Amino acid sequence: MTFGEKLQKLRKEAGLSQEEFADQMGVSRQAVSKWERDSGYPETEKIIRMGRIFHVTLDYLLNEGEGQSEDLAEGKNEEKGMYVSRETADGFLAFRQRKSLRTGLAWGLISGGLCLSIWWTEPGMILYLVLMIVSVVLLFSVKLADNPYRRIEKEPLVFDEQVKADLNAAFSERKKTAYLLRLTGIVLIAAGILICPLITTWVPLVDDIIFAAGLAAAGVGIFLCIYMTGILRAYRLLMRQETE
Missing domain, CATH: 1.10.260.40 (lambda repressor-like DNA-binding domains)
Incomplete structure (x- = not known):
């Protein structure tokens, strides 16, 4: 043979x-x-x-x-398990990052776009509908996209020692920034949903602007939370399913 x-x-x-x-x-x-x-x-x-x-x-x-x-x-x-090369690991992380980015953008636009409802004028309605269409397209692109890394998500994994060390180092470095940005997202959501609606100036226009800014901030916060959580989860999928 x-x-x-x-x-x-x-x-x-x-x-x-x-x-x-x-x-x-x-x-x-x-x-x-x-x-x-x-x-x-x-x-x-x-x-x-x-x-x-x-x-x-x-x-x-x-x-x-x-x-x-x-x-x-x-x-x-x-060794039993799927062998993961450096190229495959990098490809998986990039794939999951794109997926999290699109999902985060979609839900961030859906939530933040509500700020336009404060001024329900014709331009505002058109812009809001455009944002909703973009959000739906992003969500469908995530749902319908082919996933070439299904085996990584389901099977035990085997790495070269150097690849494993590089992944651990990259995860340790990125998770600090990811945790900080996710915490920032939580603060923005809390401020936008819980604090901004309570601020009253007794000037209707100013109150509307503050409320709209709160919704926009919440949208940014939702994006940060989803995006950063997706990145962290991608690394954890590789680390957790690694065979000893």
């Missing part, structure tokens, strides 16, 4: 498409196709990564022939 035949067999047994496998390897689908047709050969680093992804030994991958069942069995008894 050639290297390409083994690679195709292992990929199919793992339930991966060429696109999904290419994403884990940090290469193009065309490169995977060439490897499986024995029209090209991956670098040593890529072969090592394949062994981790499929839980097989390098001897099994590199030695042609059928008599490798012992090596395969030995490899299968090694």
